[in-house]
Amino acid sequence: MHALDKYSALIEQEIGSIDFPVSPANLYDPLRYFMTLGGKRMRPILTLMGTELFGSDRAEAVHAAVAVEVFHNFTLIHDDIMDEAPLRRNKETVHTKWNQNIAILSGDVLFVKAYQLLAMQRGEHLPALLDIFNRTAIEVCEGQQMDMDFESRNDVSIPEYVEMIRLKTSVLLGCALEMGAIIANASKEDRHLLYEFGQHIGIAFQIQDDILDLYADPDKFGKQVGGDVISNKKTLLNLKAMELANGEQKSQLERLSTERDAVMKVAHTKKIYSEIGAKESCEAEMQEHYNFAMQALTQIPLPEENKKPLIALADYLMVRNS
């Protein structure tokens, strides 16, 4: 999506200008490494778009934008420890490449860096920026804790699951946008609407992620198709299927959860999901959140022209196939 290049360039420049000291090397080498692993930089792009939406120059929001991206990377470093993930973006995670203690501590330092970037924004906006940033940071941790708690539970409801992805993923998209709006001096009401837009796009995006696990184009998907099915991970696809399944289908799915042949497990699960209409049910829920997002955006009293980049980004995130 070439329209994003102008945002990305600004963001990469700001990320590149973060001056990590040479020493202690075990603290800062991991951060130099991790911050250049790339990624879509979706969150800081949203902050810049949030500022532009209200007619301000995107450059005004660049510190806050990168603060959000740096915070996101901090959560990834710590989440990777907790999830025992060996790889991130096809590269070794920090705790794998160095060790766990270094991953804890360099993550902590990165978190402070996010606050240092935030503090570079103009003083008048600082209390409002800190307010939403702090609240969101806590919610993201709550979402991660819920996700970990779910691993050992068999009674997770769909509303609980959606609440978990809202906290773990979506509030940060809302926060990224609202921070942009704060910097552009938007009204509280408009800020809130933009936050709602981001939050619902975030939920829709995460549901899309759950669907793609099983239905992505294998040639374009960065990881194994059906990975969540193989590991019996709770996803919306899985929860919807279990909710909609009849007795026989439920039994089949339960039997499949212990199937050791991964190829057969994925193929059979997919077949039963298809009978149940699990994918369609997820897509309906995804569409609902997309609609909520668009309704919120519509209510912001600004020319349609201003909203085009945000709508284009949302559509881009929805139609991706990997």
Place this chain on the structure above:
Amino acid sequence: MHALDKYSALIEQEIGSIDFPVSPANLYDPLRYFMTLGGKRMRPILTLMGTELFGSDRAEAVHAAVAVEVFHNFTLIHDDIMDEAPLRRNKETVHTKWNQNIAILSGDVLFVKAYQLLAMQRGEHLPALLDIFNRTAIEVCEGQQMDMDFESRNDVSIPEYVEMIRLKTSVLLGCALEMGAIIANASKEDRHLLYEFGQHIGIAFQIQDDILDLYADPDKFGKQVGGDVISNKKTLLNLKAMELANGEQKSQLERLSTERDAVMKVAHTKKIYSEIGAKESCEAEMQEHYNFAMQALTQIPLPEENKKPLIALADYLMVRNS
């Protein structure tokens, strides 16, 4: 030290008013537990004293004071993971009582809480408070990384060691005081002098800690006397001894590092340290930092009367025997 009660009461009240949500219980129960384990609350007391020194009401600084204490507790939760410490203040550490992932994540949340408390201070002071708080938080992490790096090094110099304790422990005392001074609208020069006072008292305090490991009154000491000697931990006592030892003493100390009989190891080490004068050498260095601290305090152009509580606290910290 009864003179501290009026400060402690205010701090405990503010800590008690931190409203940790009920759910997710695995995220917040550890924080309710850890924040009530107690401790000297030395850092927040310093912030309140820093504000009073310049004639302002201590109550004005209470949010910032508790922000420092909350930050300190966050570092303890994460440090305990890294150090694999089973106990803290004779109670189970968070990663022992719950698990490591919970300790990482609840520590992260506690860190955000520190920023939330800081953001409750009046807006005009916020940029300056954030500036020193962020810088100090990063330095504390650097100190912890240096401490971990030292474990696998045999060539740690005394200046490197002092730099490590400065970062890991002392800068936070300077920060606590300076934040109090900022809130009382002290001049930059006076803020800096108060920071220097805190930093040097912190170094002296930490050296005292190193000395007490071997020379504390066993009846009053909360942990095993000689613990650092038994575990071959690098401390100033140990580094000074190795620096001042003659060839024969050095060989004896090296042999003792592999001695398995803990009682004999501690007794013999103590005997050799005594021949070398290691304790006296540490005490001289401690006194030097105490003097630096007092020189900085003297330069602040305020009545001696204002400085009395700080001097009393510093003396209290220096003459403790446990």
